[in-house]
Amino acid sequence: MSEFQIPLRQIMLLQRTLDNGGTATCKLQRPEATVDAQIEIENDSTHHIIKVTLGPLCSSLSLPRALSTKCQSLRDFVQDLANGRADSGAQSEEALALMEAQVSVEEVLQTGQTAYVIATVNRLLPLGAVVTNDQGDVCVAVTGISKEHLAAAVRAKLQLGPSDLGAHA
Structure with missing residues (x-):
């Protein structure tokens, strides 16, 4: 069984949502299935406060706005949630x-x-x-x-x- 991945177009959507705040629906794909993650982002002067809902799962994350890899961190967080690795405190x-x-x-x-x-x-x-x-x-x-x-x-x-x-x- 392959894992859910976020396609490049959806990563670009995540980047825009991080920059502007708001909500987005992010599609995750694997060969035999597609799922939607609902993402809500609130921006303050120093952080992005992120809430991700994927079916019955809901998790949150806070990322520093100055972090250059914030989009990749969000991508990894959403993919971990979709693939059953809800505890993504330890980075791979x-x-x-x-x-x-x-x-x-x-x-x-x-x-x-x-x-x-x-x-x-x-x-x-x-x-x-x-x-x-x-x-x-x-x-x-x-x-x-x-x-x-x-x-x-x-x-x-x-x-x-x-x-x-x-x-x-």
Whole structure:
């Protein structure tokens, strides 16, 4: 049985809801099923106060607004809840590796860009990153072996001009 995952489009929805507050319905998928998580976010000057309802389960989370990996933390929290790991106080090795990779990739971004770092199913390239601009257009999509390799791949693709991307993609 595979686990519920949040698709990239839904991660982008989570990011917007974190930024603006309010409510959202986030779809989680696995091959044989889809479930909806209801997410309510209240923002104050320092924290995001988050309530997640998934069927009969309800849990809450508070994240610092300044945390660069807050979207990934929320994604992991919702996926843990959907997959029966309601006690997500202890972060997994994978979650920590994703947060470290997120920080590494963010260091090479240009102004107006947002990175989404994910785990892939490829054991040889276990990390993936998608970088979007302010309009939500994909600027770069890469995979990597480690956080350093992923950040270097993002940096290399961002240094190519738009006309170069088609020739090297």
